Amino acid sequence: MTNKQLLLRPSDYWYCKQQIGELVSAYHSVNDKQTIVTLQTLIQGKTEEFFGRDPRLAAYWEKFLDTGMTRETFEKYFEELKAFVQAMDTPSTKQMEKAFRKVKKMNYPDLEAMDFRELSYLGWTDSGTNRKYLIRKIDNRFTGVYGSFSSDVQKGHCAICNQISTVSFFLATTKTSGDGTYTKKGNYICTDSNQCNRQMTQLATLDRFWEIVTN
Numbered sequence: 001m002t003n004k005q006l007l008l009r010p011s012d013y014w015y016c017k018q019q020i021g022e023l024v025s026a027y028h029s030v031n032d033k034q035t036i037v038t039l040q041t042l043i044q045g046k047t048e049e050f051f052g053r054d055p056r057l058a059a060y061w062e063k064f065l066d067t068g069m070t071r072e073t074f075e076k077y078f079e080e081l082k083a084f085v086q087a088m089d090t091p092s093t094k095q096m097e098k099a100f101r102k103v104k105k106m107n108y109p110d111l112e113a114m115d116f117r118e119l120s121y122l123g124w125t126d127s128g129t130n131r132k133y134l135i136r137k138i139d140n141r142f143t144g145v146y147g148s149f150s151s152d153v154q155k156g157h158c159a160i161c162n163q164i165s166t167v168s169f170f171l172a173t174t175k176t177s178g179d180g181t182y183t184k185k186g187n188y189i190c191t192d193s194n195q196c197n198r199q200m201t202q203l204a205t206l207d208r209f210w211e212i213v214t215n
Contacts, residue, residue, distance in 0.1 A: 006086040007053045010120045013085050015201035016050050017078050019043050020064050024074045027067045036067060057084060087116040091135055091142050099135050099144030106133070120200055121160075123193025125149055132170050134193070136210070145213050147172035147186065159187035161196045162205040172213040185213045 008016075023043050030036055044051075044061065051061040060077060063069075090111055091099070100106055109124040116122075121136035132149035135142055150169040158165045171186035187209065190196035200206065 006084060007057065008050060008081075008085045009203075010085060010088065010118055010197065011200050011203050012050050013078075013081065013117070014198055016047050016081075018201055019047050020074065020078075023064065024069055024071065027069060040065060054084070057081075082115075082117045085117040088119045088122070089137050089142075090114075090116055091122065091137075095142045096135060096144070099142045100133065100146055103146060114194075118194070119197045120203060120206060121193070121197070123196065125191075125193075132189075136206075138210075143210075143214070145172050145174075145210070147184075147213075153191055154188075156188050158190045158196060158199075159209045160189050160206050161199040162202075163199040165190045165195070165199060167191060174214060187212070 020043065023039060026036060026039050030039075047061070051057045060081060063077060064074075093108065096106075096108065107126045107128065109122065114122070121134055123132065123134045125132050130149055130151060131146055133144065133146045135144040137143070148171045150171075153166055153168050155164065156167045157163075158167050167188040168191050169186055170189045171184050173184050189209075190199070
């Protein structure tokens with residue numbers, strides 16, 4: 001497993017899992033064989049960019065053509081596919097302190113409990129202060145954003161993963177360039193950042209959210 005070339009970003013992995021998951025669900029709910037063949041062709045077209053990167057990945061696609069595949073087998077194969085994922089770099093305590101240098105006292109997340117192959121960014125909530133912390137690596141440097149996080153939970157659109165989810169309002173305080181003043185910028189985001197990552201099938205909305213709250 002260690003000699004496998006890392007070919008997928010976490011968001012690529014979740015996109016493929018979402019697409020193949022729809023296919024496996026159809027195996028158990030659609031009786032028309034031609035409809036299944038059409039769906040297989042459609043999803044192959046959507047995912048061939050990823051499964052076509054290496055013969056070992058292509059071999060998994062062949063397995064997913066088995067119309068008798070169970071949900072358990074599907075999950076097993078995707079656990080194996082994590083070996084091809086380039087994990088997010090794990091920030092050290094010093095790097096987190098630098099990313100959140102304005103914060104005097106911060107409760108750190110349990111990094112040992114995290115599977116960084118699943119993450120495009122790291123996020124956690126300090127329930128004692130109602131603060132949300134978000135950190136990711138951009139241009140080889142960890143960049144952090146923090147702000148107040150509402151305890152009012154609702155169903156809605158997440159500005160990070162671009163999915164309908166359980167969200168709360170995140171309000172970041174950012175320093176504007178030039179005059180030294182601070183402005184508040186916010187949006188609704190997932191209450192559970194790990195679930196947010198699992199729902200993230202592309203990085204465009206994460207990039208856009210990050211640009212808005214940091215500029």
